[in-house]
Amino acid sequence: MSNFPLETAAHPEQLRRVVIEPVSRVEGHGKVTLLMDEDDHVQQARLHIVEFRAFEKFIQGRPYWEVPVMVQRLCGICPVSHHLAACKALDQVVGATQLTPTAEKLRRLMHYGQILQSHALHFFHLSSPDLLFGFDSDLAKRNIVGVAAEYPEIARQGVLLRKYGQEVIRHTAGKRIHGTGAVPGGVNKSLTAAERDELQKDVYQMIAWSREAVRLVKRLFEQDLENYRSFGTFEARTLSLVRADGAMDLYHGGLRAQHADGRTIFDHVDYDHYWDQISEEVKAWSYMKFPYLRVLGHEDGWYRVGPLTRVTRCDFIPTPLADRERREFMAFDEGRAAKSTLGFHWARMIEILHSAEAIKDLLHDDDLLGSDLMAGGERQARGVGVIEAPRGTLIHHYRVDENDQVARANLIVSTTHNNHAMNIAIREVAKKYLDGRKLTEGLLNHIEVAVRAFDPCLSCATHAIGKMPLEVQLVDAEGAVIDSLVRNSR
C-alpha cells in the first residue's frame, strides 16, 4: 500500500473534517476532504471522485458500430475525443489500417475544433474568474457573469472562440454535441464548399483572439510572478503522444514518457500494447483509478498528462505562431513557468492558437471536399485507439466477437492519468496556504484553483463502480420505496 505525504492521516478519528463539495467550475462530480488537527494543521488532503457509471460494462454486447456514439456520452465537453478514440480503435477492427486522406483530414478538423472549444470553455467560462479577480476574491463575482460585467471584451472573445470550435464540430459531426460524423473506417460526410467558406471566413479572427489569450495569460504571470511560479507546483513525470519527428500531434503518434528533468523513460512507443507501459492502482477512497508507469512501479510511476505536458515535452509545434509562443513560454522566468501548475493555463492557450492555425491550414486543403470517405480491410478481433484529448492522453481498447458484438472494453481517460498529480497539487496548496490558519471560503478556493488548473473532466473519469457499505432506500414523492441498496452485497 503506497503512502504519500498527507494522503492518509495516522489517526483520522481524532481530526476535524473540512469538505469542499461539490468542487465547482469543473466538469463532473468531485469533492475534496481535508482532515485538520487541533492546531489547524492539515493532516490529510484528498480529491475524491464520487460518481460511477460503468460504461465499459454496458457497452459489452452492443454491436461495435454503435460504440462511437455511445461512448461519447461519457462527456458533453469533449464528446469528439471519445468519438474519435473509439473510431480509431474500431478502424483496426474493420481492418482500415490507413484512412482515406479526406477521412483523416475531416477527423483532424473535428478534433481541432474540439480542442479549441473545450480549452476556451475551460479558460474563459470556468477558470478566468480566479485569475482575473484573485483566488480569494468575492464569491458572488468570481464567475463568468462577473467577468462579463468587468471584462466584457474578454468574455465576448471567450464565448465566440468556443462558438467557432462548436461550429467546426457541427459542420464535421452533424451536431455540436454528440454528433455522428466519424464511423469505423472513416467518416460519413465531407464538407461542402459553402460550409468550408463559412468556416474560413472567421478563422483569422480566431487566430488573432487566440494570440490575445496567450498574451493575457503571460500578463497574469508577469503581474504576480512569485505566486504563479510556485502555486501548487511539483516535480512530475509526464506522458503524451508525439509524432514520429517529435512534433506535437493531438490526433496520432507514439507514446513519450519522461522524467521531471526531461530524461527519457520511453519514446515513440506504439500504443497498441499500452498495458505493457501503463497499469492502474485502485484506492479505497476514490472511484477513479490511479495509473502508473509499469517500469517504475506504483509508488514512483505516477505521471502528468495534458496541455502543460504536451507543450513542454514535444520537440516543436508544427504551426509557426504557436511554436513561437511555445519557445517564449519555455524560456520565461528561466523555465519556471513551464514547470508550474498554473502554467497549464498558458499551455492551454498555446494549444488554442495551434488549433486555430491547424484549422486554417485544413480549411485550405481541397481533400476536405473529397468523396472518398471509407477504407476497410481484413477484419480483426481487437483494436486500441489513443488520442490527445483536450485534457490529455485518452485510451480506448475494444475486443469484438465474431457476431460483431463488443466482448470487452477498457478505457483510460485523460483525467484519470492526472489523478495522482491533482492530489499532489492540492496537498502542496494545503501545506503552503491553509496549514495552521483559520479556513475561509477564499482559502478553500485556493484548493479548487489547483484542481481547476488541470481542467479535470470528472464525469469522464467515472466509468467505474463502487461498493455499497450501507443500506439505503430511495422513496418517491408519495413515500413508496422505488429502489434500495443491499449492504455488502459482495
Next chain:
Amino acid sequence: MTDVTRRKLKVATTSLAGCFGCHMSFLDIDERLFPLLERIEFDRSPLTDIKHCGPCDIGIIEGGICNAENVHVLREFRANCKILVAMGACAVTGGLPAQRNHLDLGQCLQEVYLTEPSVGHGLIPNDPELPLPLDKVHPLHEVVKVDYFIPGCPPSGDAIWKFLTDLIEGRTPKLGHGLIHYD
C-alpha cells in the same frame, strides 16, 4: 412592464448522472448569454461557486439519479425552486447511464476494480466519503415532481433559449417543429 416583473429571476442548475452535455448546450446559446444575464442571475450552478441552492425561481437539472448524493441534491432543488425542469434525455428517462440497469452491480465492481487487465493492485473502493450508488439509474420524476421536461441528447441551444425566454416572458414554453428532438 413594472419594476417588480423586471426583477432578475434566480436560476439554479446542476448536473447529476449526466455528462454535462446539456450544460454545454445551454452555453450553445453563444452570445445570447449576455442579454440573458440581463434577465437572470445564477444561484448554485457549475458556473458559480455557490455550493447549495437557495430560494430560486427556476431550477434546471441535467442527468438522472444514480447515487445517494444525487437524491439529496435533487431534493434540495425541489425544495428551493418554484419551477423544476428536467433537461435532456438522462433527466427525462435515465438516458444512457440507465443502460446499466440490467446489470448486476456486484459483478460490475469485480470486473472494473479487480479483474480488468490493466489493474495492478485490485480492491473495491468503499470509503465512507463515497456516496452510495443506487442499484438502478432513475429519471427525476420518479423521485420528485417535475414541472417541465425538455427531451434531447442534448436539447439544442436554440431549444433551451426558446424555453427560457418563453418562461421569463411569462408565456407557456412551447418548442415548435425542429426544436423538439430525441437524439
